[in-house]
Amino acid sequence: MSQSMRGLTVFISDLRACKSKEAEKKRINKELANIRSKFKNEKGTDGYNKKKYVCKLVFMYLLGTDVDFGHMEAVNLLASNKYTEKQIGYLAISVMLNEDSDLVRLIIQSIKNDLLSRNELHSNLGLGCLANIGGREMAEALAPEVQKLLVSSDSAASIKKKAALCLLRLFRKYPEVLPAGEWGARIVNLVDSPNLGVVTAALSLLLSLVQRDPAEFAACVPRAVAKLKKIITHEAQVDDYMYYQVAAPWTQVKILRLLQCYPPVEEPKVKSTLLESLHHILQNHEQTKNHQHNNARNSVLFEAINLVIYMETETDLLVQAAGLLGRFISAKETNLRYLGLETMSHLASAAITNEAIKRHQDTVIAALREKDISVRRRALDLLYSMCDKSNSKAIVTEMLRYLEVSDYAIREELVLKIAILAEKFAPDYQWYIDMMIQLITVAGEHVSDEVWHRVVQIIINREELQDYAVKTLFAAMQPAGAGETLIKLGGYALGEFGHLIAMDPASAPAVQLDLALRHFYASNADTKAVLLTTFAKFVNLFPEIRPQVQAALREVVQNENVELQQRANEYLNLITNISDEVLQAVLDEMPPFPERESSILATLQKRNEHVTDKTWTVGNKDIKVGADASKKEGGAKTHNRRRSTGGAQMAAMATAAAAAGGAAALKAPTEAGKAATSDLLGLGDGAGAGAGAASAAAPAAAMLGPGTPTAGVEKWFGKFTTANEGVLYESELLQVGVKSEFHGNLAKVALYYGNQSQAAFSNFQAALHQADGLKLQLSPVAATVEGRTQARQAVNAECLGVFTTPPLLSIKFIAGQQPVQLTLQLPIFLAKFADPVTMGQADFFARWQALAQPGMEAQAIFQATQPMDGAVVGKRLRGFGLSLQEGVDPNPDNFVGACILRCTTDGQIGVLLRLEPNKEANMYRLTFRTSKPAVSALLKDSLQKQ
Numbered sequence: 001m002s003q004s005m006r007g008l009t010v011f012i013s014d015l016r017a018c019k020s021k022e023a024e025k026k027r028i029n030k031e032l033a034n035i036r037s038k039f040k041n042e043k044g045t046d047g048y049n050k051k052k053y054v055c056k057l058v059f060m061y062l063l064g065t066d067v068d069f070g071h072m073e074a075v076n077l078l079a080s081n082k083y084t085e086k087q088i089g090y091l092a093i094s095v096m097l098n099e100d101s102d103l104v105r106l107i108i109q110s111i112k113n114d115l116l117s118r119n120e121l122h123s124n125l126g127l128g129c130l131a132n133i134g135g136r137e138m139a140e141a142l143a144p145e146v147q148k149l150l151v152s153s154d155s156a157a158s159i160k161k162k163a164a165l166c167l168l169r170l171f172r173k174y175p176e177v178l179p180a181g182e183w184g185a186r187i188v189n190l191v192d193s194p195n196l197g198v199v200t201a202a203l204s205l206l207l208s209l210v211q212r213d214p215a216e217f218a219a220c221v222p223r224a225v226a227k228l229k230k231i232i233t234h235e236a237q238v239d240d241y242m243y244y245q246v247a248a249p250w251t252q253v254k255i256l257r258l259l260q261c262y263p264p265v266e267e268p269k270v271k272s273t274l275l276e277s278l279h280h281i282l283q284n285h286e287q288t289k290n291h292q293h294n295n296a297r298n299s300v301l302f303e304a305i306n307l308v309i310y311m312e313t314e315t316d317l318l319v320q321a322a323g324l325l326g327r328f329i330s331a332k333e334t335n336l337r338y339l340g341l342e343t344m345s346h347l348a349s350a351a352i353t354n355e356a357i358k359r360h361q362d363t364v365i366a367a368l369r370e371k372d373i374s375v376r377r378r379a380l381d382l383l384y385s386m387c388d389k390s391n392s393k394a395i396v397t398e399m400l401r402y403l404e405v406s407d408y409a410i411r412e413e414l415v416l417k418i419a420i421l422a423e424k425f426a427p428d429y430q431w432y433i434d435m436m437i438q439l440i441t442v443a444g445e446h447v448s449d450e451v452w453h454r455v456v457q458i459i460i461n462r463e464e465l466q467d468y469a470v471k472t473l474f475a476a477m478q479p480a481g482a483g484e485t486l487i488k489l490g491g492y493a494l495g496e497f498g499h500l501i502a503m504d505p506a507s508a509p510a511v512q513l514d515l516a517l518r519h520f521y522a523s524n525a526d527t528k529a530v531l532l533t534t535f536a537k538f539v540n541l542f543p544e545i546r547p548q549v550q551a552a553l554r555e556v557v558q559n560e561n562v563e564l565q566q567r568a569n570e571y572l573n574l575i576t577n578i579s580d581e582v583l584q585a586v587l588d589e590m591p592p593f594p595e596r597e598s599s600i601l602a603t604l605q606k607r608n609e610h611v612t613d614k615t616w617t618v619g620n621k622d623i624k625v626g627a628d629a630s631k632k633e634g635g636a637k638t639h640n641r642r643r644s645t646g647g648a649q650m651a652a653m654a655t656a657a658a659a660a661g662g663a664a665a666l667k668a669p670t671e672a673g674k675a676a677t678s679d680l681l682g683l684g685d686g687a688g689a690g691a692g693a694a695s696a697a698a699p700a701a702a703m704l705g706p707g708t709p710t711a712g713v714e715k716w717f718g719k720f721t722t723a724n725e726g727v728l729y730e731s732e733l734l735q736v737g738v739k740s741e742f743h744g745n746l747a748k749v750a751l752y753y754g755n756q757s758q759a760a761f762s763n764f765q766a767a768l769h770q771a772d773g774l775k776l777q778l779s780p781v782a783a784t785v786e787g788r789t790q791a792r793q794a795v796n797a798e799c800l801g802v803f804t805t806p807p808l809l810s811i812k813f814i815a816g817q818q819p820v821q822l823t824l825q826l827p828i829f830l831a832k833f834a835d836p837v838t839m840g841q842a843d844f845f846a847r848w849q850a851l852a853q854p855g856m857e858a859q860a861i862f863q864a865t866q867p868m869d870g871a872v873v874g875k876r877l878r879g880f881g882l883s884l885q886e887g888v889d890p891n892p893d894n895f896v897g898a899c900i901l902r903c904t905t906d907g908q909i910g911v912l913l914r915l916e917p918n919k920e921a922n923m924y925r926l927t928f929r930t931s932k933p934a935v936s937a938l939l940k941d942s943l944q945k946q
Contacts (some may be wrong), residue, residue: 005052012059028060032067039073047080051088058092071096071103078110083121086114090125099135108141115145120156123149127162131169139170139177146170147178151186157195164190164201171208184209184216191223196241196248199227203254210261221262222270228255229277246296252281256303264311275314278304282320298336302343309346322347322356329363334372341367341378348385357386361394368402376402377410384417392425396435403442408725408739408750409792411446415439419451419600429458429465437476437486444483445726450600452489459493461592470497474507477515480522480871487519488530495537496589502542509542517552521866525561532556532564536571540587546575709808710822720827721942722879729824733757733815735790736824742832742881745902749795749828753785757815761785764813766793773803774828775904785813795826799833801906802935831939834899834911836883844888844896848912851929858936859927860944868917868924880943882913893917901935909935 011031018024035053038045045053050073057070074096077089097103107129114126127149130142149155150163164187171178187209190202203224210217230236231247241248265271281304287294305325308317325347328340341364348357364386367379380399387395399418406414418439426432436455440447459469473490476482482490494512501507513535520531535549553575556568575583709717716728720738728751729736737752755761766781775798782791797807809824839847851857866872873895874884882897889896894916901909910931917924926944928936 005055007052008055008059011056015063028063028065031056032060032065036069039070047077047082047085051077051085054092055088058088058095061096067096075103075106075110078107078114086122086125090129094129094132097133099133099138104133104135104138108138111138112142112145115142115149120159123159124162127159127166131162131166134169134173136174136177139174143167143170143177147183150190151183157193157198160190160193160195160198161201164198164205168205168208171205175212184213185219188217188220188223191220191227194237196231196236196238196251200248200251200254203251203258207254207258207261210258214261218262221259221265222267224255224258225265225270225274225277228252229273231255232277232280243296244290244293246293246300249296249300252300253303256300256307260307260310264313275317278308278314278317282308282317282324285324298339302339305343306346309343309349318347319356322360326360326363329360329367334370334375337367337370338372338375338378341375341382345378345381345385348382354386354388357382358391361386361391365394365398368398373407380414380417384421387421387425389425389427392421393427393431396422396425400435400438400442403439409752411443412448415443415446415448415451416600419454423454423458423600429462430468432458433465433469433472437472440486440489441476441483444485447483447485452485454600455489456492457593460496460590466497467500469493471501471507474501474512474515477519480518480869481875482519484524484527487523488527491516491519491527491531491534495534495541498538499541509538509545510548513538513542513545513548513552518867518869520552522869522872525564528556528561528564529567532567532571536575537587539575540584543580550576709825713822713824717825717827718945721829721831721945722876724832724879728827729822731756733820734761734811734813736811738827740827740832742834744835745799745833745904747795747797747799747828747832749797749826751793751795751809752790753781753793753811754790755785755787758787759816760787761813761815764791765811767810768795768826769808769810769823771803771805771807773799773801773830773903774807775800776807797828798904799830799902800904802903802909802932802938803830804938829942830901830935831881831899831911831942833903834881834901836881837898837900838883839885839888839898841888844885844898844912847910848914848929851910851912851931855933856931856936857927857929858940859925860940861923861925862944864917864922864924868919868922870917873915873917877913877915877943882911889914891916893919901930906932911935911939913939 014027015024018027035056038049038053054070054074054077057067057074061067070092074089074092077085078093080086080089093103093107111126111130114122117123127146130138130146146163146166149159150167155163167178187202187205190198191206193199193202206217206220210220227236231238231252234247236248238247241251243249259265259274265274281300285297285301301324305321308314308321312318322344325340325344328336329344331337331340344357344360344364348354364379364382368376370376370379380402383395383399396418399414399421403411403414403418419436422432422435422439426435433455436451440452459465470493473486473493476486477490494516498507498509498512502509502512505511516531516534516538520528523531532553535552539546539549550572553568553572556564557572559565559568574586578586713729716726716730719726720728720740724741725739726737727735728738733756735752735754735756737754739750739752741748751766753764753766762784764781764783764785766778768776768778777796779794781793785791806825806828809826810821811824812819812821814820870893877884877895877897882899885896885898894914897911897913897915899911901911903909908931912929914927915924916927926940928940928943930936930939
């Protein structure tokens, strides 16, 4: 280039020598003025200079300069007979024009002339330009010419390769302008070409074409099988296509994929040839020290195994594949273990190989302890796929063990899998009840309503199970910190079958009622609604406790929640004013449910339809599990009896969202809609999986000025004072989930934005408002959140000093062409940046006296709003960040706590607490003493609200 276009070389050297952006811009402007003057004097510009100037314009365009002239000169270069000039013309057109440019029409004829030319180089330039620009008008005008070049016997191999790839580009964008027609059969003949480059290009085109019209190209199957054998046995000319001693690996992979687009081969001769080739690939699998050779051979091997799985009838090949994959999942290289686990998950869908796969069960379980999360996920996929009655106990136990430490984003999906396996492969139903109680206890709020509804259905439909189930659930409800889902399940069971355990003094009617009341006061509205029904049913089961039930219902009649008010009033009227005969008929035991498909399976399949990363959809296993589960002996199927416990709340949320600029389409959901969209918090993969369905990423989130929280969101925010994860906001459109981790003065907060509607959210934005005393960093979030998916965003926080108000999170998006905007308080509290401290009695009271100076103490005496349960209070104090000091206070009923707040700027702040309950007066005295004034009052006000 330096000899043929010296001026271009000098220009590039001048730009590289510029020491500042201004100098570079000045040099570019000078050159633009020179080129513009030269183009005006067109008669004095020959082809060489025109080529040189156009090349300079292309270079400046690539540097980001706005070039608004010279396009016609580039178009004129296409008519040149000199290859170098035509080449620069095509280069400029491909770089500087797009399919919507008005100049595209001017180059169609030039490209057509070059396609029809006998000059191979000119034809290649035209094909490259057509593939790069590829507008509809160009495709309609030139596609027939490209087809002719592809199937013509006069076309050179290089022309056929480019023509096939050019057609592939046009077909992907405008499939309707490329009918198969007469040339469909002729393109199949290209598979027989002696040139493997032509074969590879033709296979790429065929792989797309057969997706639209497989019957039109069915003749390619025997030809592809024959070509595969020739490549494997080196009968074809493969010398130029050897890649690290592997013959044309890309061609082999494309052939194996093409064969998976058609039903398994039945013609004896073709099938025999194919099986021979597959045996040859599976047998030649030895690993070497050359990684490139291993990678090439493994790519062919894994695709061959996929074809064997697809055929599903060749037992010998399936068993051989299982043995090979067993070696891969034990390999030292992480990538090989990942591929082995993924492919073995597909293989597990072929029931004929289950025994061969079970031999590697210990290895798969060991993979759950891998550092790489992707390997752990594939191991979970495989465990789910390989589970049956013979190994269900071991697999379900391991999955439950992993659930405790699993990633937040996949927990709900994992819960659904465990629930399906526990039901489908339960050795007996008592084991099933034990596993489900353990699952609900471990998973907590990640258990969707469908799971505990399904447990209820199974208990009701099996009379022999009811006694064991209600005993076990009654025992599981005893701890004060039992989860909401467990309380709902246990409360429902007690209301239906509490009479089965009433003869035992430890579970007498009064004891059952006391247990339900104890949980009632500490539960959320949904759980309280279920327990109210339990109270009403107790009157039917145990008439002797009617007065206590009536008293409990009268307390709820004035509840601020409209739904609970209505239930309490209706139940109170029912048990007070209605005859016993009517009461017994209304509150009688639920009849068995009709046989229907499991709602858990339906929920899982619905989720898999909308996830981009098919982490949990392996080998079509879900469909097979669903078919088998529907045949399970005595299995009760879905009958969704969930009542709307939040209709009034949802309507209020919709009103608040609309008032804040929300979508007008918000309305109270139906039961089916709410069940289908409940708890999207567990969807998706980590940072990439959660946003896997998002189409684009927004710029880094901005830090905004002060704002005001959206009305009505306080009820979700308050619970985070003593908790680190949960739902921060929920409506029919959006669910915002939070998971927080605090270490000293640092915090990591994961935000999950779940789209609970079918339509996508567009222009999705989330930004943090400035907060004094905190240093915040917010990662980007996906600009589009597809329906039934979620996006993830990370917040890193550093506590610099004392802060009084949490930061605000502003969320904006477009839903159904309506803008939605809301502002939430991010649950980051000063007390969370604490390290627990253990102190003896002498040390504590010495420090307590040292902090008796003015301003260091804050005290409040207030009425208890809930039963004074020591276990519940202790749990909340620990959740607040305090370390409880046992045996320090002389009064064993008092609570004593201590911690150290960590701040980057303000340093360490010592915190001491005393909480003194007065059960006779139903009151508390709360005292904080801290080493920094104003902190005591801040902590006191925050904890007192709990």
